Amino acid sequence: MMVDDALKAAAHINASRLLESVETLARFGAREDGGVDRPALSPIDIGARRFLIDRAAALGCTVRTDACANLFFRHPGLEDLPPVMTGSHVDTQPTGGKLDGSYGVLAGFECLAALNDAGIRTRRPLEVVAWTNEEGTRFQPGAMGSSAFVDPALIERYGRAQDSDGISLDSALAAHREAFPLLQTRVVDTTAHAFIELHIEQGPLLELANVPLGVVSGIQGVRWYAVRCRGIAAHAGTTPMHARHDAMTLAVAVRAEIETLAYQLGGDDTRITFGRWTVVPNSINTIASEVTFTIDFRHPDAVVLSAFDRQLADCVSRHAVTLAALFTHAPVDFAPAVIQRVADACEALGAPSRRITSGAFHDAMYLAKHCPSAMLFVPSRGGISHNPLEATDDDHLVLGARALAHCLVYLCNEAP
Amino acid sequence: MMVDDALKAAAHINASRLLESVETLARFGAREDGGVDRPALSPIDIGARRFLIDRAAALGCTVRTDACANLFFRHPGLEDLPPVMTGSHVDTQPTGGKLDGSYGVLAGFECLAALNDAGIRTRRPLEVVAWTNEEGTRFQPGAMGSSAFVDPALIERYGRAQDSDGISLDSALAAHREAFPLLQTRVVDTTAHAFIELHIEQGPLLELANVPLGVVSGIQGVRWYAVRCRGIAAHAGTTPMHARHDAMTLAVAVRAEIETLAYQLGGDDTRITFGRWTVVPNSINTIASEVTFTIDFRHPDAVVLSAFDRQLADCVSRHAVTLAALFTHAPVDFAPAVIQRVADACEALGAPSRRITSGAFHDAMYLAKHCPSAMLFVPSRGGISHNPLEATDDDHLVLGARALAHCLVYLCNEAP
Known part of the structure; x- marks a missing residue:
């Protein structure tokens, strides 16, 4: 048997x-x-x-x-x-x-x-x-x-x-x-x-x-992206807030928006991680001229992953930051x-x-x-x-x- | 003359x-x-x-x-x-x-x-x-x-x-x-x-x-601090959002709060910069276990600088993150x-x-x-x-x- x-x-x-x-x-x-x-x-x-x-x-x-x-x-x-x-x-x-x-x-x-x-x-x-x-x-x-x-x-x-x-x-x-x-x-x-x-x-x-x-x-399917935000390096002491182009200020705003759209699209199954950050020049008293961070977004639903791709493209376009696709795999x-x-x-x-x-x-x-x-x-x-x-x-x-x-x-x- | x-x-x-x-x-x-x-x-x-x-x-x-x-x-x-x-x-x-x-x-x-x-x-x-x-x-x-x-x-x-x-x-x-x-x-x-x-x-x-x-x-007077936020490293794909202790999520929340209190205290004369970031392990698919970022806060008014010191101490205590004073100079x-x-x-x-x-x-x-x-x-x-x-x-x-x-x-x- x-x-x-x-x-x-x-x-x-x-x-x-x-x-x-x-x-x-x-x-x-x-x-x-x-x-x-x-x-x-x-x-x-x-x-x-x-x-x-x-x-x-x-x-x-x-x-x-x-x-x-x-x-x-x-x-x-x-x-x-x-x-x-x-x-x-x-x-x-x-x-x-x-x-x-x-x-x-x-x-x-x-x-x-x-x-x-x-x-x-x-x-x-x-x-x-x-x-x-x-x-x-x-x-x-x-x-x-x-x-x-x-x-x-x-x-x-x-x-x-x-x-x-x-x-x-x-x-x-x-x-x-x-x-x-x-x-x-x-x-x-x-x-x-x-x-x-x-x-x-x-x-x-x-x-x-x-x-x-x-x-x-x-x-789960996965999307790996790198988002590059450009600013202008300037002196932390001499540059008034209204005259700054701080790449880190931009990066945390873009990160927050991406996090929100990931949750909106993916619900409880969302996995979103911003794990790697590179800051230039990475100095205490200099406003960041460039910040790059990675996105690891995973979801079991291919429709959600595609919607994420589209809305992410809209988001980075709105903020005039650069997006590079690093890896993708379907669910x-x-x-x-x-x-x-x-x-x-x-x-x-x-x-x-x-x-x-x-x-x-x-x-x-x-x-x-x-x-x-x-x-x-x-x-x-x-x-x-x-x-x-x-x-x-x-x-x-x-x-x-x-x-x-x-x-x-x-x-x-x-x-x- | x-x-x-x-x-x-x-x-x-x-x-x-x-x-x-x-x-x-x-x-x-x-x-x-x-x-x-x-x-x-x-x-x-x-x-x-x-x-x-x-x-x-x-x-x-x-x-x-x-x-x-x-x-x-x-x-x-x-x-x-x-x-x-x-x-x-x-x-x-x-x-x-x-x-x-x-x-x-x-x-x-x-x-x-x-x-x-x-x-x-x-x-x-x-x-x-x-x-x-x-x-x-x-x-x-x-x-x-x-x-x-x-x-x-x-x-x-x-x-x-x-x-x-x-x-x-x-x-x-x-x-x-x-x-x-x-x-x-x-x-x-x-x-x-x-x-x-x-x-x-x-x-x-x-x-x-x-x-x-x-x-x-x-x-201007200046305060330089480093803020260290601890999390727990975990897999970006397998860890549900509710079970995470993401040091970067914590760090951007603390950064936002510090920025707000700096503006509230300092008004138009505020200069606040978060210029240096260190992320561990800084990997695409691992949730950050530790993020350290610096604060450069400047203001011409010594009273504002002292109030910032106090409210910053309250803020880091509330979030259970670590604060290290790096440099200070009075106006x-x-x-x-x-x-x-x-x-x-x-x-x-x-x-x-x-x-x-x-x-x-x-x-x-x-x-x-x-x-x-x-x-x-x-x-x-x-x-x-x-x-x-x-x-x-x-x-x-x-x-x-x-x-x-x-x-x-x-x-x-x-x-x-």
Whole structure:
């Protein structure tokens, strides 16, 4: 029985083995403050990858890679059908924690081990993936591995990206091939049956709602802009207020107007942040001649994002300031059938869950273009993320892995 | 007749000689953009000083220096009376112009030359001074020379000040002594009869009023503060607005409140500037954890400045942000009798003038503690200052020197 196997797999999730694996992987790039600093394809990351490859081999999985050094760990299926995929990334922010990305990969590994322990064979293959350079810290942009998996043409451009030492992604990929010369290449000959990414929430909503599992229905769209306001530098003591052209006075007025229009358009789902400020000449006794600030606006509704674009253009035109678009991504709606499987898995385990929209980007944002996809979140204590203090209760980590196992086995076994 | 001599001296101001001297001095530290970069006591500044010393010697003046390398160029008087002093500084901002400071010194020199040309002997000596390090660019604080002249005890602390290369003022003063080993030391055995500083306005008021001369009645008081606002760094995409502690949101709210209270207290004379901003971590997609901004508040009324201090303390306490006092100076009221002499000189020349409060600091701020002092301003084109584009019409430069000559001779000859 499929459903029985799904429950059986969930029941074979070994809590201590899962939690130990988190601690073991965190040793690769461990920071003194308890966090992790593991740049993509660095020697530290290659050490972490060797650990994963060795463990997968011990679990009887085949291990393959691709042009962007993504790692695919496959548990064979009974039939020659497209795989069900799960996974995340193991690179971190410079001041990252132990869970962001790594938890999703290690929970996938724990599912592989649970299948073995329970003696379960699934109809479809189950493939755990570690995507390369999700954080975008060493090489820009982020999510290189997952986006290049979905659109292999991207790899040519990505290859020329350089890190802060001038090392290209191409060189880093060559070093990766040298480190693992025996790895076979995975050919993308078919789309996967489904992709599920398990991740920490990186926000406070599940904790505030006191709910241990989040069924992620999509990812917010985002707009990144830079607004440049020009003034005229002048002496703070000698220039009367009415004769000033203070770029900072202009910038805070424009910021306030943009904030208001963001709320008006977006309501409760609005996320608006003015995070980076550059002031020229940035002197106590000189009126600012130029202030540039960034906008990070996110919303799950594409109509709201477009309206924001239009009204922002009107706003900057009214104030005669300059607008530069830095980045844009449309909202992602995950596949209703896969969302439902995730929700069903939570229910089957008797675990409370709620629908949630992801505020952060994830590899699943790109996988959603390849195959039916969804995500599962566990709570982040205090909503803290990209920080050595990032943490999730052990019970939540284990419950997330159980729900993932249930969902993956169900998907692996469902009728084509 | 005293008044005749004052008019005669004014009439002997040689426009082309004055304007040429401005261009000649500007060659010491000339910038490619037409501005001047002449750090205090640098080899460039010592070159400029040598030019002044040679010119003063050619004019028959005695040249002396003191512990802070101020240079005193004295035209002897007929009687053994305290001198009338005039002058300013010849160090500049890194992106300075040709006039700030230098104009006041060179106009003083032109007065000395006019006395010679007209064959005028005054009752009191006339002393032109070049004060050391007014700008405070190479060594902090500014106005070292004039403040140490007034309070010689300051030189011990000033001596330890270091420039950005780690060179102490003491070392720079030693280099100055080596460059001019024959200069005698001026002893401050008596207070001067009066001090007048001629300077460019560095603001737009005279130009806006279309008046060529400003009779400066005092210098605004100033408060410099830094306000530090703390928040909590969090992900711009995952953190709902109601769960944020955005240091920038707090900072712009506190800034707005401070601006309002400054206007309420200070009325039209208010000068309030928030010029320097530091944002942590200053990242597009991270909510700011800390924002520090500076306040430069100036007003001619000490009561207003004190009220500002109190209400600012209440404001930061209400918002639980941190306040650090960086610098403070009380308003300076110049001596009514000297102000009147300056106004009389303008009237005697038939030149329109208006009373004005200085928004910038000047050496006269310190000299006012030593002897009856005042200042005379000429217009700054567009109010531009501390900028290679700094400029004043030739007619205004010449008129300012004529008014200075009239005023100095009148003061030199007035009854004890």
